[in-house]
Amino acid sequence: NKMAATATMMPFFDQRVSSKHDLVPDWTGQEVSTGTTIMAVEYDGGVVIGADSRTTTGAYIANRVTDKLTPIHDRIFCCRSGSAADTQAIADVVTYQLGFHSIELDEPPLVETAANLFKASCYRYREELTAGILVAGWDRRKGGQVYCVPIGGMLVRQPVSVGGSGSTYIYGFMDSNYKAGLTKDQCLELTATALSLAMERDGSSGGVVRLATISEEGVERRVILGNQLPKFSTH
């Protein structure tokens, strides 16, 4: 279930319920991992987030149409990478906590609050969890924001962030092609292109590209199917 470019957190004990002589093949004993490419970009007025759609157990693709862009609140989403079980559980917990907090406040919550809730869970249980999360959304105070909560539980705000096993292949592309002050459509194109490049090279990323735009007006979601992705060729 390893996806990491960054520090690999080895779980304490390998789950080996089956042995070599078992009829049940090894990959069924592997944990489900979203070996992934995820990305989030801020623009003036909101954020654009994107992810691939592949979930793997070992070498088998358990779900080829996964939705890794999970709503946490009306205008706050998170992009999940790492262990599917860990990220789903954390997202459910944070959704509950944020919803409760928002009702108490009688106000839409801040993106920074959501990010801190993720950080709290990810840092407290850092030994047990494998979760790399991007928190992105829009609020009235600071507009569009992207917060990165990688494995280990750090929290940092960035104008653009990529994550997951496929992100290693697009750092160069991001460094050379991103600049501040892009429009919403430019951000969408950048995200789609970056994700396609990563999916082309990373075995653990693939399927379709899921995009979402979050702004004051609301959330717009779209899907780019495999055959509609931008094509590249090195030869």
Place this chain on the structure above:
Amino acid sequence: MGETEVEEEEEEKTSSISRKRKPSFTKMATLSVRRPPIGGFSFENCKRNVLLAGEVNKVGCSLPAARKTGTTICGVVFKDGVVLGADTRATEGMVVADKNCSKIHYISPNIYCCGAGTAADTEMTTQIISSNLELHSLSTGRLPRVATANRMLKQMLFRYQGYIGAALVLGGVDCNGPHLYSIYPHGSTDKLPYVTMGSGSLAAMAVFEDRYKPDMEEEDAKRLVRDAIAAGIFNDLGSGSNIDLCVITKSKVDYIRPHDEANKKGVRTGDYKYKRGTTAVLEKVVTPLDLELVEETVQTMDTS
């Protein structure tokens, strides 16, 4: 004098007890610092079990194998509901333990769940959630929803961090329509129109990917699921015997067991019993044996 001695003894006792309670490891340099257990589950014994398994293997034997349903289970959403399918073989290592076990478990009148993995785990997990869901349903006064069952199952499996080896296909029809979920032992779930699980899942998924269409009719869906399970039965060693189906719609549930006896035991074509007289007797010689009685003992049985 005596009193003070006793006091000193007591002090020593208490200090030795407190020394015992303090953690004996004080190094801080390791990546993972052992915290004293504060609550929640302790997985300490799992490390011990892994070590034990290693020791046992060195001697040459092996730990007892849990009975697993090396399995093919699948589900499909069609126009009016869901169809769940399962094979019926339960294995214990390389031996078939049960040729006709039931892998489609009842959760609630409108929700059923197929289970792959460790047989005991799937059985108990589904029973626990079925019981909790019934209480929940009585409390809300409503028919339970599939999403509720999914939440309960995933939260329980995540709590046990994958040590409960239950891989489930959960399907049902509620007020929001038909729903189908796949649930993995570590607690992750996927909501999809068609899912397969178990050792034969690749064979079954191949059939689904080829022939699935959205909004199928009931007969087409049943045929598709039957073919997917059959693919698992005939191409996977861990799956076999018959095909069970469960068709859930808004109005009714058809629990068809078995739907297809794909592996009927054959009838013997010949017999090794021969009639008296098949072999002719040519000669008969009787020799009485003279036996000498050496000792005779009688032991009465206690029948009180």
